[in-house]
Amino acid sequence: xxxxxxxxxxxxxxxxxxxxxxxxxxxxxxxxxxxxxxxxxxxxxxxxxxxxxxxxxxxxxxxxxxxxxxxxxxxxxxxxxxxxxxxxxxxxxxxxxxxxxxxxxxxxxxxxxxxxxxxxxxxxxxxxxxxxxxxxxxxxxxxxxxxxxxxxxxxxxxxxxxxxxxxxxxxxxxxxxxxxxxxxxxxxxxxxxxxxxxxxxxxxxxxxxxxxxxxxxxxxxxxxxxxxxxxxxxxxxxxxxxxxxxxxxxxxxxxxxxxxxxxxxxxxxxxxxxxxxxxxxxxxxxxxxxxxxxxxxxxxxxxxxxxxxxxxxxxxxxxxxxxxxxxxxxxxxxxxxxxxxxxxxxxxxxxxxxxxxxxxxxxxxxxxxxxxxxxxxxxxxxxxxxxxxxxxxxxxxxxxxxxxxxxxxxxxxxxxxxxxxxxxxxxxxxxxxxxxxxxxxxxxxxxxx
Ligand SMILES: Cc1cc2nc3c(=O)[nH]c(=O)nc-3n(C[C@H](O)[C@H](O)[C@H](O)COP(=O)(O)OP(=O)(O)OC[C@H]3O[C@@H](n4cnc5c(N)ncnc54)[C@H](O)[C@@H]3O)c2cc1C
Numbered sequence: 001x002x003x004x005x006x007x008x009x010x011x012x013x014x015x016x017x018x019x020x021x022x023x024x025x026x027x028x029x030x031x032x033x034x035x036x037x038x039x040x041x042x043x044x045x046x047x048x049x050x051x052x053x054x055x056x057x058x059x060x061x062x063x064x065x066x067x068x069x070x071x072x073x074x075x076x077x078x079x080x081x082x083x084x085x086x087x088x089x090x091x092x093x094x095x096x097x098x099x100x101x102x103x104x105x106x107x108x109x110x111x112x113x114x115x116x117x118x119x120x121x122x123x124x125x126x127x128x129x130x131x132x133x134x135x136x137x138x139x140x141x142x143x144x145x146x147x148x149x150x151x152x153x154x155x156x157x158x159x160x161x162x163x164x165x166x167x168x169x170x171x172x173x174x175x176x177x178x179x180x181x182x183x184x185x186x187x188x189x190x191x192x193x194x195x196x197x198x199x200x201x202x203x204x205x206x207x208x209x210x211x212x213x214x215x216x217x218x219x220x221x222x223x224x225x226x227x228x229x230x231x232x233x234x235x236x237x238x239x240x241x242x243x244x245x246x247x248x249x250x251x252x253x254x255x256x257x258x259x260x261x262x263x264x265x266x267x268x269x270x271x272x273x274x275x276x277x278x279x280x281x282x283x284x285x286x287x288x289x290x291x292x293x294x295x296x297x298x299x300x301x302x303x304x305x306x307x308x309x310x311x312x313x314x315x316x317x318x319x320x321x322x323x324x325x326x327x328x329x330x331x332x333x334x335x336x337x338x339x340x341x342x343x344x345x346x347x348x349x350x351x352x353x354x355x356x357x358x359x360x361x362x363x364x365x366x367x368x369x370x371x372x373x374x375x376x377x378x379x380x381x382x383x384x385x386x387x388x389x390x391x392x393x394x395x396x397x398x399x400x401x402x403x404x405x406x407x408x409x410x411x412x413x414x415x416x417x418x419x420x421x422x423x424x425x426x427x428x429x430x431x432x433x434x435x436x437x438x439x440x441x442x443x444x445x446x447x448x449x
Pocket of ligand 1: 042052174194236282303312
């Protein structure tokens with residue numbers, strides 16, 4: 001037998017083992033290591049590695065501050081002051097600025113290359129004392145009364161064993177523990193997939209708006225247009241299953257045809273070139289795990305849930321869950337009998353809150369009534385300020401946006417009742433759109449992280 005294939009008799013013991021060195025995993029590892037805990041962070045690939053998800057929210061800025069990374073992120077980021085919405089049913093564009101949100105002190109975020117940001121977060125965890133290893137894939141976790149045994153495999157085939165008092169699953173869309181525990185559920189209310197590529201020489205907005213994200217709705221879904229600091233622009237189409245199922249040509253041609261369905265985007269890309277001649281795709285990505293924690297584990301970020309990237313909330317929610325998670329883990333390790341159950345219950349509520357707030361809007365934004373509210377944002381009862389705060393990620397702090405969000409939803413329902421026929425048509429269209437058509441035919445859709 002090859003000696004590298006045997007499992008070592010003495011496992012490496014630690015307080016916490018984190019599966020996955022993306023934003024959630026690296027953040028929780030950094031925070032726990034800074035508490036003086038013995039943390040092992042295992043990442044299956046090597047940084048810098050490609051990842052989609054480049055648009056951040058203003059609420060991210062405070063988290064980078066707490067990690068001591070704000071200046072570094074600022075140096076690699078493109079300043080994003082707001083969002084441009086373009087709708088095929090409206091002549092004008094709607095521009096919203098985070099500076100107009102309820103809390104005026106969070107006026108911007110950044111667009112970033114994820115390979116660079118994620119490496120920065122991973123190295124930061126190592127600098128704070130985590131035993132951060134790349135090229136190390138977790139294969140098995142077995143829980144027992146004292147903790148867990150974890151088997152991993154390193155590049156080259158060496159088998160590694162760890163003992164941990166606590167395990168964090170931050171494996172992203174691989175959903176390592178949710179798969180193992182068989183508690184992952186496809187979201188029955190949403191169903192979209194994405195095609196995306198990067199372009200040089202795309203026409204951007206001018207002046208302060210240059211770094212804004214643009215959301216362009218079209219008949220089969222919506223596009224993102226995200227300008228990056230190095231001059232490239234990330235462009236993606238998030239589409240309904242029936243449309244992707246209709247693909248009868250290679251991905252690159254299909255993506256070009258899809259862009260051609262949207263005159264505004266086609267015009268912005270008329271002098272642009274596709275970087276590396278590469279178009280990526282993801283399969284349907286809306287899911288949720290039924291549990292977010294157990295006595296000896298916690299699920300963070302995408303390892304717990306993901307709905308849709310429309311409002312760029314994924315990375316913020318992942319990092320926020322890591323901050324919350326670090327406190328819960330400390331409680332579980334230090335005061336298991338007294339406070340752990342309560343801390344985990346609170347954690348679960350927080351994990352549900354963010355995705356559900358965004359989901360309410362994501363599920364309805366194709367309905368003409370809500371679309372109208374995005375295209376003509378008005379501020380009775382401070383509903384616009386509250387919505388902007390939500391879009392800025394300001395939903396866990398002290399900003400009292402909830403009553404105004406309820407008011408906005410009440411206005412939506414009242415207008416929907418007044419325009420019953422339009423609402424009904426919109427509802428039927430959405431029901432048709434989210435219908436599942438099974439696996440996509442032809443070329444395999446590759447999972448882009
Ligand atoms: C099409 C699309 C567009 C998006 N756009 C945006 C956007 O504009 N803005 C935004 O904020 N979010 C966006 N997101 C979401 C965002 O990318 C994710 O929410 C975010 O990356 C979640 O971070 P994470 O740390 O939970 O997971 P990830 O970033 O996926 O990190 C998980 C890590 O775990 C590693 N891993 C997995 N399994 C194992 C294992 N067994 N052993 C060891 N390591 C393992 C992976 O290699 C990976 O590095 C988008 C998502 C999609 C699908």
